[in-house]
Amino acid sequence: MEKIVALCKRRGFVFQNSEIYGGVNGIWDLGPLGVALANNIKKEWWNSMVISRNDVVGFDSSILSSPKVWEASGHLKSFTDPLIECKICHERFRADHKKEIEEHGKTHPSTGSGQAKWTDVKHFNLMFKTFLGPLDDEKNKTYLRPETAQGIFINFQNVLATTRVKIPFGIAQIGRGFRNEITTGNFLFRVREFEMMELEFFTEPGKDSEWFDYWRKERLKWYLNLGIKKENIKLVDLPKEDIAHYSKGTSEIWYNWPFMGFGELEGIANRGDYDLSQHSKFSAKELSYFDEENKKRFIPYAIEPSVGVGRAILAFLIDSYSEEKDRVVLKLHPKLSPIKAAVFPLLANKLPLAKMARAIYDNLKSSIRDSIAFDERGNIGKRYYSQDEIGTPFCITVDFQSLEDQTVTVRDRDTMKQERIKVKELSSFIKKKLD
Numbered sequence: 001m002e003k004i005v006a007l008c009k010r011r012g013f014v015f016q017n018s019e020i021y022g023g024v025n026g027i028w029d030l031g032p033l034g035v036a037l038a039n040n041i042k043k044e045w046w047n048s049m050v051i052s053r054n055d056v057v058g059f060d061s062s063i064l065s066s067p068k069v070w071e072a073s074g075h076l077k078s079f080t081d082p083l084i085e086c087k088i089c090h091e092r093f094r095a096d097h098k099k100e101i102e103e104h105g106k107t108h109p110s111t112g113s114g115q116a117k118w119t120d121v122k123h124f125n126l127m128f129k130t131f132l133g134p135l136d137d138e139k140n141k142t143y144l145r146p147e148t149a150q151g152i153f154i155n156f157q158n159v160l161a162t163t164r165v166k167i168p169f170g171i172a173q174i175g176r177g178f179r180n181e182i183t184t185g186n187f188l189f190r191v192r193e194f195e196m197m198e199l200e201f202f203t204e205p206g207k208d209s210e211w212f213d214y215w216r217k218e219r220l221k222w223y224l225n226l227g228i229k230k231e232n233i234k235l236v237d238l239p240k241e242d243i244a245h246y247s248k249g250t251s252e253i254w255y256n257w258p259f260m261g262f263g264e265l266e267g268i269a270n271r272g273d274y275d276l277s278q279h280s281k282f283s284a285k286e287l288s289y290f291d292e293e294n295k296k297r298f299i300p301y302a303i304e305p306s307v308g309v310g311r312a313i314l315a316f317l318i319d320s321y322s323e324e325k326d327r328v329v330l331k332l333h334p335k336l337s338p339i340k341a342a343v344f345p346l347l348a349n350k351l352p353l354a355k356m357a358r359a360i361y362d363n364l365k366s367s368i369r370d371s372i373a374f375d376e377r378g379n380i381g382k383r384y385y386s387q388d389e390i391g392t393p394f395c396i397t398v399d400f401q402s403l404e405d406q407t408v409t410v411r412d413r414d415t416m417k418q419e420r421i422k423v424k425e426l427s428s429f430i431k432k433k434l435d
């Protein structure tokens with residue numbers, strides 16, 4: 001983990017927010033390579049959940065909403081974590097994070113005895129509060145959303161009325177969520193502000209188990225298709241006592257994190273008709289569905305796969321990080337790589353080489369329509385090293401032979417093999433490989 005955190009900072013994937021002011025816990029900024037990786041992950045998710053299907057539509061609801069939303073959804077009352085406080089140093093912990101509590105007890109600085117003294121468990125609401133409008137009073141109090149899902153439920157009728165969707169169908173959304181976590185940590189794993197990728201897939205009651213099972217498998221496949229190693233990921237069905245009272249079943253996709261072993265990467269829940277029923281009750285609006293074919297009305301059940309973009313970034317980085325004899329390499333799936341190819345003139349000071357390399361770079365940039373790098377510094381070995389470390393799948397070198405026969409060498413990141421390719425075939429060669 002330390003190596004990955006250092007790489008992320010050194011190469012501009014992730015920076016601690018407000019670093020020049022000492023940093024803020026649990027809030028991170030994405031640098032140029034981080035935002036490219038995040039965008040690629042979001043693009044793959046959106047492609048698989050929306051674009052490639054004909055039963056899911058996209059949505060983008062606001063971060064702020066009426067506080068009634070959170071009353072109806074139950075977040076105001078129960079979006080809490082159990083909190084305990086060390087009576088000696090007043091550091092606060094999640095009461096269910098036994099390992100951290102044990103560690104704190106062992107290393108407690110002021111007692112030296114290995115015993116911290118704890119307060120009783122309190123319930124701490126994780127929603128960030130704010131005010132709508134210029135008056136900071138109770139009447140104007142609202143919350144930053146802790147999940148995007150409620151924005152979908154409150155718009156259920158709007159989507160039904162304006163599209164041709166028929167049950168079963170889904171509404172997908174990518175957006176920011178905020179949770180005032182009691183303890184943050186493990187880099188991007190537990191943070192206070194993060195993007196989430198969520199789908200609410202609406203089904204007829206009775207057909208929900210079938211769809212729940214479908215989405216569990218589909219989501220696992222998504223990670224495997226993007227290169228996560230089979231041995232590092234698994235589907236786990238949670239026991240009844242660990243799931244929300246309204247849930248008809250919850251599974252999680254667990255990743256083998258270096259800091260804790262297997263733990264949650266993504267949640268997939270069968271939320272039943274809880275959310276639509278609650279919003280219907282609190283708003284006094286009909287949020288049911290009329291099935292024209294079978295002439296029946298029902299409140300649909302919702303199946304929800306939900307994952308944080310940051311947690312996914314972390315899993316893809318950890319899984320692809322590899323140390324070899326003379327290099328560090330991120331063996332990211334090419335679709336996720338922040339930079340798809342890098343172009344090098346063998347010698348920067350030889351004008352014809354530099355000119356030809358520039359022309360190839362410009363051409364690739366417009367034909368691949370993705371990030372292409374140009375590097376003319378240092379020796380070729382160092383340039384390879386620099387691209388391997390950020391996961392660039394192809395490095396293209398323009399050498400003296402290129403001037404004569406209009407070919408270049410293309411080096412594959414993973415095999416390190418080089419092949420000579422005609423310049424005019426370069427972009428179709430790369431496109432094919434990226435696919």
Ligand code: ATP
Binds near residue numbers: 179188190194264308
């Ligand atoms: P946990 O038990 O780890 O607190 P949760 O069960 O509350 O998580 P969900 O409400 O199911 O999490 O959130 C859906 C997904 O959002 C999680 O699977 C995870 O990928 C991501 N996520 C949740 N909380 C955080 C956080 N604080 N930081 C980063 N990602 C998060």
